[in-house]
Amino acid sequence: MPATNRQLILHSRPKGLLAPGDLQLTETPLPELQDGQALARVKYLSIDPTMRVWMAADTYLPAVAIGEVMRAGGFAEIVESRHPDYKKGDRVTGLTGLQDYVIVDSSAKHFFQKVPKIPFVSDTVFLGVLGMNGVTAFFGMEIAQPKKGETLVVSAAAGATGSIAGQIGKIRGCRVVGIAGTDEKCNWLTKDLRFDAAINYKHPDWKEKLAAATPNGIDIDFENVGGEIMQEVLNRMNLHGRVVVCGLISGYTKENVGMASLGTILVKRLRVEGFIILDYAPRFMEAATQLGQWKMFGKIKDRETIVEGLEKAPDAINMLFTGGNIGKLIVKV
Ligand SMILES: NC(=O)c1ccc[n+]([C@@H]2O[C@H](COP(=O)([O-])OP(=O)(O)OC[C@H]3O[C@@H](n4cnc5c(N)ncnc54)[C@H](OP(=O)(O)O)[C@@H]3O)[C@@H](O)[C@H]2O)c1
Structure with missing residues (x-):
């Protein structure tokens, strides 16, 4: 069990592109797991244009508060569990935030969802074409x-x-x-x-x-x-x-x-x-099933741009606005 968690905290609301220091890398102690909680290690982060919107103002979700971990979608693997529905090795997607570890519980606010291991398919598809x-x-x-x-x-x-x-x-x-x-x-x-x-x-x-x-x-x-x-x-x-x-x-x-x-x-x-x-969350499975079939039969191709390292996430967010990505932009934590 790691003792600390690296997190990117929203320190100031950006003007234009993100400036150095708008998101600040900090290290905080990991809290002890409570009953009904699991700890997941974040492996991949989905870098999305809407993150820049979340930094700025309340829209369809409340703005990220100054001092909070920056909101982000991600793919994570359970490393320890005191939650009846999750066991070590389970894989989830949801709003993990820009951090190394996330606490998974039953509250709906993180949209956590278990995802299967599909042979010959990379985990990152759950953030892109099947995400x-x-x-x-x-x-x-x-x-x-x-x-x-x-x-x-x-x-x-x-x-x-x-x-x-x-x-x-x-x-x-x-x-x-x-x-x-x-x-x-x-x-x-x-x-x-x-x-x-x-x-x-x-x-x-x-x-x-x-x-x-x-x-x-x-x-x-x-x-x-x-x-x-x-x-x-x-x-x-x-x-x-x-x-x-x-x-x-x-x-x-x-x-x-x-x-x-x-x-x-x-x-x-x-x-x-x-x-x-x-708004379409209840129908995600229907869409993912169809997209999975199209991908399997080669009717849909996907591509990814992968940036390595949690600390590079602010640069990756800016890449979306300067056109630096082809296909899905992902940070490999
Ligand atoms: N409605 C929803 O629920 C929902 C959900 C997901 C995404 N979206 C929206 O879908 C759009 C694409 O998102 P994505 O996640 O798939 O990102 P993406 O298309 O993978 O990346 C953003 C791309 O936008 C282009 N771009 C950036 N600034 C531009 C500008 N000023 N003028 C023209 N093109 C510009 C860049 O490519 P170029 O090199 O071509 O400029 C960049 O690579 C965004 O508007 C996002 O907010 C909406």
């Missing part, structure tokens, strides 16, 4: 109601959520166009993931390229970014198109979220629906 990002793509695409032959555009397309959403679009028979920030990402989308086209929004002529890639207009926008990218996609939407607002990452490090024009939504009679994946 929060996969199910987010799955239910976001359910909201989109894609039909064969329709054109789907996905922004942040080479990220954890966008890459799966686009591939579900292909499975549903759509023409799929991704928007991403490097040529390497765009090549991955078209060559490995079978996207019909991918546009690097950092090229000066990206709007013309988007127009050329969507000759019949756009029927579905799977929106991960917001701001100028979202507005340009809306400009090309067909009448009565659907906009699934999954995320608005371009605004998370700014004071104001770049809004798309309500006028475009009105004139094009668009249906716009936002969603928060926690």
Whole structure:
């Protein structure tokens, strides 16, 4: 049994990207386990854009308080248990926080869930394609109601959520166009993931390229970014198109979220629906089962960017906002 626990504590609310010291690494004594508790060693941390939101303000979850362990999803293994439902070696996912060890109990606030050991499958899939990002793509695409032959555009397309959403679009028979920030990402989308086209929004002529890639207009926008990218996609939407607002990452490090024009939504009679994946928790197993089958049969491919070391988590969070990851971003503790 270790005596201490390394934790990243929220010390100050970031302005823009995280600055050194916004999250501070501390070492605290591990409390003695009580009846009804288990101790789990955190092995992998899910690095998600929403963490930057949690640092800033109350939204769909309360902001992380100054002085608290930074909230984060993670994968952990039980190392000691005084809880009737957990034994040593069990594996869980949930809100472990940015730390080496987490106390697992029966309270619902950490969303702990046991996960199986699947032969030949890495544990990290439970944070990515079979975890929060996969199910987010799955239910976001359910909201989109894609039909064969329709054109789907996905922004942040080479990220954890966008890459799966686009591939579900292909499975549903759509023409799929991704928007991403490097040529390497765009090549991955078209060559490995079978996207019909991918546009690097950092090229000066990206709007013309988007127009050329969507000759019949756009029927579905799977929106991960917001701001100028979202507005340009809306400009090309067909009448009565659907906009699934999954995320608005371009605004998370700014004071104001770049809004798309309500006028475009009105004139094009668009249906716009936002969603928060926690609302779908009762149906996660249904989504994970389907995603697992697609992955097993090679219909969905996933990729990970792994950063080593708990102390690197603040840098990893910033990578999301500078485009440093391809696929799911994970910290290996
Ligand atoms: N609604 C929900 O419940 C829910 C759940 C999970 C995730 N989400 C949302 O889904 C989106 C993607 O999340 P993820 O976890 O899958 O992250 P991710 O896509 O793996 O990583 C974020 C990516 O966003 C792109 N990006 C960052 N800043 C940008 C900007 N200003 N303009 C354009 N692109 C930018 C970067 O790629 P480039 O190199 O392409 O710029 C970066 O790699 C986020 O908006 C997130 O909040 C929502």
